[in-house]
Amino acid sequence: MSTSGSAAEPVIEIRNLTKVYRDFWGRRKVRAVNSLSLDVKKGEVFGLLGPNGSGKTTTIKMLLGLLFPTEGEISILGRPATDVAKNERIGYLPEESYLYRFLTAEETLDFYGRLFDMPASVRKERTEKLLSLVKITHARKRQLKEYSKGMTRRIGLAQALINDPDLVLLDEPTSGLDPLGNRDMKDLILQLKEQGKTVLMCSHLLADVQDVCDRIAILYGGELKVLGRVDELLKSRDETQILTSKLSDDAINEVRAVLQKHGASLNQIDHPTSNLEDLFLKTVQESVERPGHRVIMDDTTRSRGA
Amino acid sequence: MDFEPTPYNIPLGFLYWLIVTGFGTIVVLVVTLLALLITRGTKGFGDFLNLLSSAALDIVQISPRRVGAITRLTFLEAIRRRALLVFVVFAILFMFAGWFLSGGTLVPDFQVKLYVSFVLRAIAWLVLPVALLLSCWGIPEDIKQRSLHTVVTKPVRRLEVVLGRMLGFGLINTLVLLVMAVAGYVWLQQQIDEKARPELTCRRPVFGQLTFLDREGKPAATGINVGDIWEYRSYIEGATRARAIWKFAGIDESALNKDGELILENRFSAFRSHKGQMGRSLLYQLVFVNPETGLRVGTQLRQVAEFRGRTDAIPRTLPKAGEAIGGKITEEAGETVDLINDLVSPSGELVVEAVCIDPGQYMGMARPDLFIRTPDGSFLAGYAKSILGLAMMVLLIVFLGVAASTFLKGPVATLLTFCLVLVGMTAREFMMTIVSGRFEGGGPIESVYRIVLHMNPTQELPTGIAFQSMHLMDLAIRQFVWLIFQIIPNFDYFNMAPYLANGFDVSFNASVLPSIAVTLAFFLPCLLLGYFCLRVRELEAK
Numbered sequence: 001m002s003t004s005g006s007a008a009e010p011v012i013e014i015r016n017l018t019k020v021y022r023d024f025w026g027r028r029k030v031r032a033v034n035s036l037s038l039d040v041k042k043g044e045v046f047g048l049l050g051p052n053g054s055g056k057t058t059t060i061k062m063l064l065g066l067l068f069p070t071e072g073e074i075s076i077l078g079r080p081a082t083d084v085a086k087n088e089r090i091g092y093l094p095e096e097s098y099l100y101r102f103l104t105a106e107e108t109l110d111f112y113g114r115l116f117d118m119p120a121s122v123r124k125e126r127t128e129k130l131l132s133l134v135k136i137t138h139a140r141k142r143q144l145k146e147y148s149k150g151m152t153r154r155i156g157l158a159q160a161l162i163n164d165p166d167l168v169l170l171d172e173p174t175s176g177l178d179p180l181g182n183r184d185m186k187d188l189i190l191q192l193k194e195q196g197k198t199v200l201m202c203s204h205l206l207a208d209v210q211d212v213c214d215r216i217a218i219l220y221g222g223e224l225k226v227l228g229r230v231d232e233l234l235k236s237r238d239e240t241q242i243l244t245s246k247l248s249d250d251a252i253n254e255v256r257a258v259l260q261k262h263g264a265s266l267n268q269i270d271h272p273t274s275n276l277e278d279l280f281l282k283t284v285q286e287s288v289e290r291p292g293h294r295v296i297m298d299d300t301t302r303s304r305g306a
Numbered sequence: 307m308d309f310e311p312t313p314y315n316i317p318l319g320f321l322y323w324l325i326v327t328g329f330g331t332i333v334v335l336v337v338t339l340l341a342l343l344i345t346r347g348t349k350g351f352g353d354f355l356n357l358l359s360s361a362a363l364d365i366v367q368i369s370p371r372r373v374g375a376i377t378r379l380t381f382l383e384a385i386r387r388r389a390l391l392v393f394v395v396f397a398i399l400f401m402f403a404g405w406f407l408s409g410g411t412l413v414p415d416f417q418v419k420l421y422v423s424f425v426l427r428a429i430a431w432l433v434l435p436v437a438l439l440l441s442c443w444g445i446p447e448d449i450k451q452r453s454l455h456t457v458v459t460k461p462v463r464r465l466e467v468v469l470g471r472m473l474g475f476g477l478i479n480t481l482v483l484l485v486m487a488v489a490g491y492v493w494l495q496q497q498i499d500e501k502a503r504p505e506l507t508c509r510r511p512v513f514g515q516l517t518f519l520d521r522e523g524k525p526a527a528t529g530i531n532v533g534d535i536w537e538y539r540s541y542i543e544g545a546t547r548a549r550a551i552w553k554f555a556g557i558d559e560s561a562l563n564k565d566g567e568l569i570l571e572n573r574f575s576a577f578r579s580h581k582g583q584m585g586r587s588l589l590y591q592l593v594f595v596n597p598e599t600g601l602r603v604g605t606q607l608r609q610v611a612e613f614r615g616r617t618d619a620i621p622r623t624l625p626k627a628g629e630a631i632g633g634k635i636t637e638e639a640g641e642t643v644d645l646i647n648d649l650v651s652p653s654g655e656l657v658v659e660a661v662c663i664d665p666g667q668y669m670g671m672a673r674p675d676l677f678i679r680t681p682d683g684s685f686l687a688g689y690a691k692s693i694l695g696l697a698m699m700v701l702l703i704v705f706l707g708v709a710a711s712t713f714l715k716g717p718v719a720t721l722l723t724f725c726l727v728l729v730g731m732t733a734r735e736f737m738m739t740i741v742s743g744r745f746e747g748g749g750p751i752e753s754v755y756r757i758v759l760h761m762n763p764t765q766e767l768p769t770g771i772a773f774q775s776m777h778l779m780d781l782a783i784r785q786f787v788w789l790i791f792q793i794i795p796n797f798d799y800f801n802m803a804p805y806l807a808n809g810f811d812v813s814f815n816a817s818v819l820p821s822i823a824v825t826l827a828f829f830l831p832c833l834l835l836g837y838f839c840l841r842v843r844e845l846e847a848k
Binding site for chain 1: 345360371372379453458
């Protein structure tokens with residue numbers, strides 16, 4: 001997995017973003033996002049994680065101008081979130097594929113192509129390419145209401161890519177997909193990354209995030225709790241991992257002796273590992289027990305653990 | 307009913323359009339500013355200024371292709387969601403309508419009136435709910451289903467969404483209307499009896515100014531009231547010097563029919579003070595007078611066709627006859643006059659006097675009861691103009707519905723638009739009474755005061771600050787009603803069915819043009835209102 005350097009140009013800049021939902025009378029109902037600051041760099045796959053109600057989708061919707069921030073600033077591709085022109089370079093796959101169910105797959109892509117002011121020939125070409133990419137060419141003439149959930153996700157993804165976007169926002173991209181579809185989706189995300197596109201995704205499927213994301217942020221209660229590179233965050237810092245070629249039993253015994261001589265013990269022959277799910281659950285638990293606690297291991301973000 | 311078409315004053319209409327548009331724009335801006343201040347607090351004002359500048363940009367950068375895409379989507383949506391099921395209702399209605407209309411037993415003109423009214427009303431009342439429901443539910447459903455999310459996250463301006471929706475719903479409703487109109491026309495042609503077919507026409511009347519002479523031949527403002535409570539018609543006494551005098555303007559050869567005759571149609575009524583002569587109706591004579599030369603030519607005596615219209619074909623060349631005296635007409639042997647050259651003045655004026663011949667009997671008339679019937683127009687053309695009027699009404703409902711749906715949920719938007727339509731159709735006269743202040747018992751607060759104290763409306767109110775305040779509050783309420791009165795469109799403009807049903811042409815200048823102007827006048831404010839509401843609205847907010 002390639003890395004994105006800290007010097008890379010930020011595609012999304014979020015500063016002190018706060019969203020407070022109010023009722024009809026203007027009374028505060030809930031603070032969905034609280035003073036969120038983060039950057040997403042060009043060419044990286046960034047994962048936004050958090051339990052239900054943590055503010056992930058609210059953040060994405062503020063990025064897209066569907067919701068207005070109560071406080072804070074958003075710059076997306078160098079423009080304010082409410083600037084319609086920014087959408088020329090953005091693709092968005094919503095949490096559910098909120099598409100027009102009375103249209104066929106072909107009509108759907110043609111419709112979204114028209115919204116980008118594409119000429120008919122370009123629309124046709126893009127439609128063919130995307131139908132083939134998401135593997136629903138066989139069902140191109142069927143109305144979306146006849147589609148399974150997985151197929152709807154696929155056509156949803158196709159519409160998000162109709163304009164060959166520089167920035168792709170994916171809200172729960174693998175939800176509803178079967179394992180094959182899941183693999184395809186992850187491959188596609190990596191393919192987008194290889195093409196130099198920036199991907200911001202939020203998901204509950206932590207293994208998927210771990211597979212494709214360069215960096216992640218974990219939100220809890222609308223606040224940023226963890227931000228950093230996935231490999232850095234998952235590293236176990238109390239232990240040393242030495243990767244060698246396959247060792248014989250004698251060699252292992254000799255290594256053990258050497259370690260004993262240096263006052264260290266050989267705890268495990270296997271490599272020490274952690275996984276994203278553990279980290280996620282730990283973060284949620286710590287957030288309940290120690291509300292002010294933060295782990296920020298991101299070289300581009302100055303704030304560190306409280 | 308007065309069928310005289312009042313020519314539409316285009317400059318005045320344009321001025322009214324400007325007033326309505328300007329007023330609508332101010333309302334949009336004020337509502338938007340208030341909404342922003344409420345939702346965004348003090349930042350609202352800055353947002354408002356940003357909104358104005360970006361709105362200008364949005365208008366300039368509007369893309370016909372995107373608007374076309376949304377229009378097409380709206381059209382497909384309506385069709386695939388089975389909006390066209392309305393045709394089934396329409397078909398059922400028309401399949402069985404013949405059972406209940408029993409046209410065969412009616413006199414021809416009444417049959418035509420009944421059938422034409424039925425067709426135009428049925429179309430209007432079937433299209434109205436379709437227009438109302440489609441336009442009021444489209445955007446709220448789009449927001450509820452969140453399908454709008456995938457649209458506004460593309461480079462689509464919300465102005466394009468509103469405009470596309472308006473055009474799409476307008477298109478589908480116009481299509482529905484056109485199909486119904488064609489079916490209605492075919493149905494009329496098949497259902498109306500052969501003998502009533504000639505009544506399917508579009509008369510083009512030229513109305514004159516009516517004055518009277520009393521029984522002694524002196525000018526009078528009106529004729530005699532024979533005891534009717536409704537003083538619509540005035541009566542002239544028979545065998546006296548009483549006359550009903552119509553002065554027509556703009557008459558030339560084009561007023562004659564293809565046989566060179568001048569067609570005069572009247573609907574005089576008869577009032578008898580005695581039985582009169584049995585077996586015939588009252589007799590009357592029409593006397594043509596050249597207003598400049600004073601040449602007078604009487605025509606033959608005719609009988610009043612009571613309760614029905616009567617058409618008199620006057621040949622261009624008339625025998626130079628005098629007025630009937632004692633029921634006899636004197637005629638100068640061999641001498642003739644040319645109706646156009648001798649009786650119409652060079653400025654195109656023609657005077658026609660109606661004289662009641664029978665002594666002791668009375669003949670009644672109102673201004674529209676005698677008119678010159680210039681060559682009839684085609685019924686199809688009149689029908690098409692009536693349908694065009696309905697199309698304008700449907701478009702207006704769509705504009706109002708779409709605008710309402712950008713800030714209200716579907717049911718509430720439907721209710722609001724329906725109320726606007728209902729008030730615009732039925733309550734404008736009542737509102738006008740309130741606005742004008744010409745009602746007994748004072749304004750609303752004064753009325754309540756009088757009701758509570760059991761005060762007669764004519765009783766003088768005491769003076770004092772409290773009563774002055776009450777009058778001021780009534781004045782404020784009147785001004786508020788005036789504002790509402792201006793916002794609510796006048797739906798009377800769109801109802802052209804009475805003209806066609808009564809066999810009259812639908813005047814383009816007097817009827818079609820105002821209906822187009824009203825629809826256009828509301829288009830821009832509705833578009834801007836919808837745009838601003840959708841722009842300041844958080845689409846995700848529940």
